[in-house]
Amino acid sequence: MVRKIGVLTSGGDAPGMNAAIRSVTRIALNNGIEVVGVHNGYKGLLDENFEPLTRASVSDIMDRGGTVLGSARLPEFREDEVQNQCIKNLKRAGIEALVVIGGDGSYRGGLSLTRKGINCIGLPGTIDNDIPGTDFTIGFDTALQTCVENVDKLRDTSSSHHRCSIVEVMGNHCGDLALYTAISCGAEMVITPETGYDELEVIEKLRYLGEAVHKNHAIVLISEKICDVDALAKKVTSMTDFSGRATVLGHIQRGGSPTPMDRMRASRMGEKAVDLLMEGIGGHCVGIIDNEIASVPIQEALERPRKSRKALYRLFDRLV
Numbered sequence: 001m002v003r004k005i006g007v008l009t010s011g012g013d014a015p016g017m018n019a020a021i022r023s024v025t026r027i028a029l030n031n032g033i034e035v036v037g038v039h040n041g042y043k044g045l046l047d048e049n050f051e052p053l054t055r056a057s058v059s060d061i062m063d064r065g066g067t068v069l070g071s072a073r074l075p076e077f078r079e080d081e082v083q084n085q086c087i088k089n090l091k092r093a094g095i096e097a098l099v100v101i102g103g104d105g106s107y108r109g110g111l112s113l114t115r116k117g118i119n120c121i122g123l124p125g126t127i128d129n130d131i132p133g134t135d136f137t138i139g140f141d142t143a144l145q146t147c148v149e150n151v152d153k154l155r156d157t158s159s160s161h162h163r164c165s166i167v168e169v170m171g172n173h174c175g176d177l178a179l180y181t182a183i184s185c186g187a188e189m190v191i192t193p194e195t196g197y198d199e200l201e202v203i204e205k206l207r208y209l210g211e212a213v214h215k216n217h218a219i220v221l222i223s224e225k226i227c228d229v230d231a232l233a234k235k236v237t238s239m240t241d242f243s244g245r246a247t248v249l250g251h252i253q254r255g256g257s258p259t260p261m262d263r264m265r266a267s268r269m270g271e272k273a274v275d276l277l278m279e280g281i282g283g284h285c286v287g288i289i290d291n292e293i294a295s296v297p298i299q300e301a302l303e304r305p306r307k308s309r310k311a312l313y314r315l316f317d318r319l320v
């Protein structure tokens with residue numbers, strides 16, 4: 001029976017991570033398991049930045065954005081030597097198993113530690129919704145709400161000024177934030193890694209919307225890392241009826257109090273993580289699929305193809 005577990009948050013922070021930390025801590029303590037918070041992700045494992053967590057340490061954090069444990073990216077964690085040092089540090093602290101809340105890089109780290117003898121369970125914490133093994137990641141719903149609130153505001157001013165707002169959202173090579181925002185805000189166009197990008201096509205479509213459909217304004221949602229949105233906005237101004245303006249929502253998408261849906265997902269997944277560790281299982285990741293809590297081996301999850309978004313892209317096209 002596991003007696004002491006650690007919990008850490010790693011990679012980009014996401015609203016709901018605190019609710020997950022709280023859930024892991026409370027469920028474990030209620031089962032007689034000690035909990036140690038690891039500060040600053042895998043870096044904290046290396047620096048032995050540990051803090052025992054009590055019921056009170058996780059009080060009043062459910063509604064807070066960010067992560068009270070801090071987060072970091074540690075590319076060196078891929079190195080064998082670094083992992084071995086972390087294992088030593090964990091053993092010295094008497095930490096027998098670990099819950100890792102983060103993205104796929106964090107999952108890979110957890111898998112390596114499991115193979116070296118410390119059972120790890122991964123929870124999907126990222127706004128990008130790009131983690132296999134779950135329908136939605138912790139943080140996606142809150143980030144989506146932030147995007148929708150902001151795009152609604154941009155629509156007000158674009159419609160007053162006959163403008164085309166080009167709005168860049170995050171996603172790390174996954175188009176979900178752009179797609180879900182585009183549908184929720186009634187955008188005119190969505191450009192993601194899944195749709196591909198052709199500048200001429202975008203200009204042609206905007207020309208058509210302006211000249212043939214007589215649209216007063218237009219909203220274009222675009223995933224990050226696709227093109228220079230300022231340059232695209234200038235082209236829109238020079239080549240179409242609209243005056244183009246680019247807005248990069250940026251890190252604002254990562255902040256804010258988590259939505260009830262993110263709090264629920266985080267609480268459910270935290271519970272499952274502790275249950276798995278109590279059963280002696282490691283190297284798995286937790287998700288919610290069709291509203292049922294689920295877990296699969298991390299390796300299997302990482303190899304699974306992403307669920308197709310075809311139906312949602314089709315819906316978007318049919319709503320324009």
Ligand code: F6P
Pocket residue numbers: 012103126127128170171172224254
């Ligand atoms: O993975 C979360 C994320 O916010 C991505 O959407 C984005 O590409 C990246 O992190 C930004 O990372 P950083 O905070 O290091 O700039």
